[in-house]
Every structure is written in structure tokens, then in C-alpha cells.
Amino acid sequence: MTRARDLARLGNQNIITADSNFNVGIGSLTPDAKLAVAGIVSATAFYGDGSNLEGVASAGLGTAVSETAPGDVIYYTNTILGITTDITVDPPSTTNVAYTQYAEISVDEGIDFIVADGDDFIPDVLGLSTEGVTPLSGAGGRVRADNFTNKAGTGAPTFNAGVVVTGVATATSFSGTVPSSNLSGALPALDGSALTNLSIPASFNELDAALFN
Numbered sequence: 001m002t003r004a005r006d007l008a009r010l011g012n013q014n015i016i017t018a019d020s021n022f023n024v025g026i027g028s029l030t031p032d033a034k035l036a037v038a039g040i041v042s043a044t045a046f047y048g049d050g051s052n053l054e055g056v057a058s059a060g061l062g063t064a065v066s067e068t069a070p071g072d073v074i075y076y077t078n079t080i081l082g083i084t085t086d087i088t089v090d091p092p093s094t095t096n097v098a099y100t101q102y103a104e105i106s107v108d109e110g111i112d113f114i115v116a117d118g119d120d121f122i123p124d125v126l127g128l129s130t131e132g133v134t135p136l137s138g139a140g141g142r143v144r145a146d147n148f149t150n151k152a153g154t155g156a157p158t159f160n161a162g163v164v165v166t167g168v169a170t171a172t173s174f175s176g177t178v179p180s181s182n183l184s185g186a187l188p189a190l191d192g193s194a195l196t197n198l199s200i201p202a203s204f205n206e207l208d209a210a211l212f213n
Contacts, residue, residue, distance in 0.1 A: 062101055062126075077101045077128065083113050083141065090116035097122065103129035111141035 017025040025031030027038035062075035081102035091098045099122040107113045115121045 080104045083107045086112045088114040089121045099125040107141035109139040114144045
């Protein structure tokens with residue numbers, strides 16, 4: 001069977017094309033390489049060093065500074081990873097840890113960045129960042145996780161721009177002092193009148209209250 005008859009049997013004869021330079025296109029009418037595929041390539045295996053591949057997410061090395069030697073084996077990583085669509089970091093059941101070489105995560109306003117229950121997400125996995133994080137501009141989105149820990153493992157994270165809580169804040173203890181000059185907004189009554197759900201013994205009388213105060 002000739003090639004012409006083979007292509008004639010295709011529903012769309014433009015699915016496979018070839019030009020005078022012997023470039024072959026699949027889904028492309030203007031192939032610019034020996035094989036140009038307009039779409040997703042799926043295979044059981046790939047071979048070669050991959051040094052000329054572009055737009056490939058690296059698992060920890062970064063992006064080569066150039067496509068030719070020696071720059072093809074010298075890598076860089078941008079500082080900020082921008083999150084522009086809702087995403088849930090949920091690695092497969094074979095692990096519970098996901099990571100990125102980006103040192104900082106920037107979540108757009110109104111966007112959710114969620115770490116799945118029971119999983120860990122590690123930024124700056126290469127440990128390249130040597131400077132403190134500068135607060136980003138903008139309202140930002142939401143980061144949700146069941147547990148937050150700092151990378152160094154020395155305690156709770158520090159929120160450089162402060163923390164705004166919409167709702168009830170609960171803690172097992174509080175430490176440190178707050179100068180009155182730093183307080184703003186309406187404060188609850190200091191006599192305890194704003195406290196709720198207190199368990200007060202029935203025998204508690206005015207004398208006990210005076211001593212307690």
C-alpha cells in the first residue's frame with residue numbers, strides 16, 4: 001500500500017504532514033523539526049540526556065541558564081512561586097511530603113493554596129535562601145493547612161506583617177507584654193464582662209470575687 005493511499009484513509013489527511021526538509025508534523029501543518037507534535041506526547045519510556053528540553057519542571061535542580069554547555073548544567077531557581085489558581089497539594093499515597101525549590105510562595109488575592117490533611121509541603125527544599133522574607137504587596141489569598149511549622153524546626157513561624165484573625169482566637173497560654181501604645185480598636189471590658197462560657201461555682205460570692213480580683 002502506498003503512502004498516498006495510507007494518508008487517504010485518514011479522516012483528516014492533515015493529521016500527518018511532511019515538508020521538503022523532511023520535517024514531519026503530527027497535528028502540525030508547519031513542522032519546524034524532524035518531528036513536531038502539536039499536543040501531548042505520551043510514551044512508555046524516554047531516552048537521551050534531555051539537555052535540550054524546555055519548560056520541564058525539575059524535581060529539585062531548577063532551570064538551566066542556557067541550552068549549550070556549560071550553561072546546560074548550571075541551574076537557577078526564581079525566588080517567588082506565584083499561585084494564580086486554586087490548588088491542593090495532595091501527593092500520592094506512597095508519600096506524604098511535597099516540596100519546591102522556590103523560597104517563597106505568593107498566593108494571589110482570592111486564591112486558595114491548600115495542603116491536604118496529613119501531608120507536608122516544604123518550600124526552598126535546596127536551602128538556598130539566605131535572606132529574610134520581605135512582605136509582599138497586595139491582599140493575597142489564603143493558605144490552608146492543618147499544621148504550620150517553620151523550616152528550621154525551632155518553633156512556630158514568625159508572621160512579619162502580623163496576624164489578623166476574623167473570629168475567635170484560642171490559645172493554651174500567652175506570653176510577652178503589649179504596650180498600650182500598640183493597642184488600637186475597640187477592646188473588650190477588662191472586668192471580665194465580655195467573657196462567656198465560664199464555669200462559676202454556686203458558692204462563689206461577692207467576697208470571693210473581691211479576693212479573686
